Amino acid sequence: MIGEDPQGTPNNLMPFLTQVAVGRRPYLSVFGNDYPTTDGTGVRDYIHVTDLAQGHVAALENGFLRSDSIPPSSDNNAPRFFIFNLGSGYGTSVLQLLHALEKACGKKLEYKFKHALLLLLLLLLFWKEREDERKLHLFVLFTNTRVVPRREGDIAEMYADSTLAEKSIHWKAKLSVEKACKFINFKKKKKKKREKKIDFYTFFF
Structure with a gap:
C-alpha cells in the first residue's frame, strides 16, 4: 500500500525498519545471523508496491484476468x-x-543479534577482575542486548522467478531495493506546545 503507516505490529520487515528510522523503535531485532548467506541473515525478495501494481495492470492489459481470454x-x-x-x-x-x-534516509539504524550468551560468558569470566565502572559497563551491554534466535520454520533464502510474467504479460520489476528506499521521504514535524517533536515518514512519487 502506498503511504502505509501501520499502527499495530507490522508483519514484514520494511515497516519495522522505517519505525526504527523515525524513532518509534529503538532497534531492529534480527531473527538469526547464522544462515548460509553472504552476511548470515535471511534473504528474501522485496518488490516496490508500484511494480506490483503495474504487474496486475499488465495482466489485465494482456487479457489474462478475463474469463473470455481463456480458450x-x-x-x-x-x-x-x-x-x-x-x-x-x-x-x-x-x-x-x-x-x-x-543510505536513503541518511541515518544509522540500530539492530541486535543473538549475542546475549556470549556477553553473559564475558560477564562471568571478567566479573571478579573488573573494577566497578567496568562491571557496570558489561552489565548494561548485556541487558541491552536482545536474544533473537531464528524463527522456527524460516529458510535461508527465498525469491521469485518472474520469467513467465516477463514472457507472457511483458512485465518486469523496474525499481531496485536501493531506488525503492529513496521513495521514503523522511520529514520532521513539531507538535503544539508541551508536546515533544516527533519524526514521521511519508511515501511520495
Whole structure:
C-alpha cells in the first residue's frame, strides 16, 4: 500500500525498519545471523508496491484476468486462471535492506543479534577482575542486548522467478531495493506546545 503507516505490529520487515528510522523503535531485532548467506541473515525478495501494481495492470492489459481470454476446452480440469510470480527475481538480505534504507534516509539504524550468551560468558569470566565502572559497563551491554534466535520454520533464502510474467504479460520489476528506499521521504514535524517533536515518514512519487 502506498503511504502505509501501520499502527499495530507490522508483519514484514520494511515497516519495522522505517519505525526504527523515525524513532518509534529503538532497534531492529534480527531473527538469526547464522544462515548460509553472504552476511548470515535471511534473504528474501522485496518488490516496490508500484511494480506490483503495474504487474496486475499488465495482466489485465494482456487479457489474462478475463474469463473470455481463456480458450474453450473439453477438459473439465483445464485451468481457468493463470498464476504469475511478481518479484524482483533476486534476493536481498535483512542487513542489505537495512543498509539501503540507511543510505536513503541518511541515518544509522540500530539492530541486535543473538549475542546475549556470549556477553553473559564475558560477564562471568571478567566479573571478579573488573573494577566497578567496568562491571557496570558489561552489565548494561548485556541487558541491552536482545536474544533473537531464528524463527522456527524460516529458510535461508527465498525469491521469485518472474520469467513467465516477463514472457507472457511483458512485465518486469523496474525499481531496485536501493531506488525503492529513496521513495521514503523522511520529514520532521513539531507538535503544539508541551508536546515533544516527533519524526514521521511519508511515501511520495
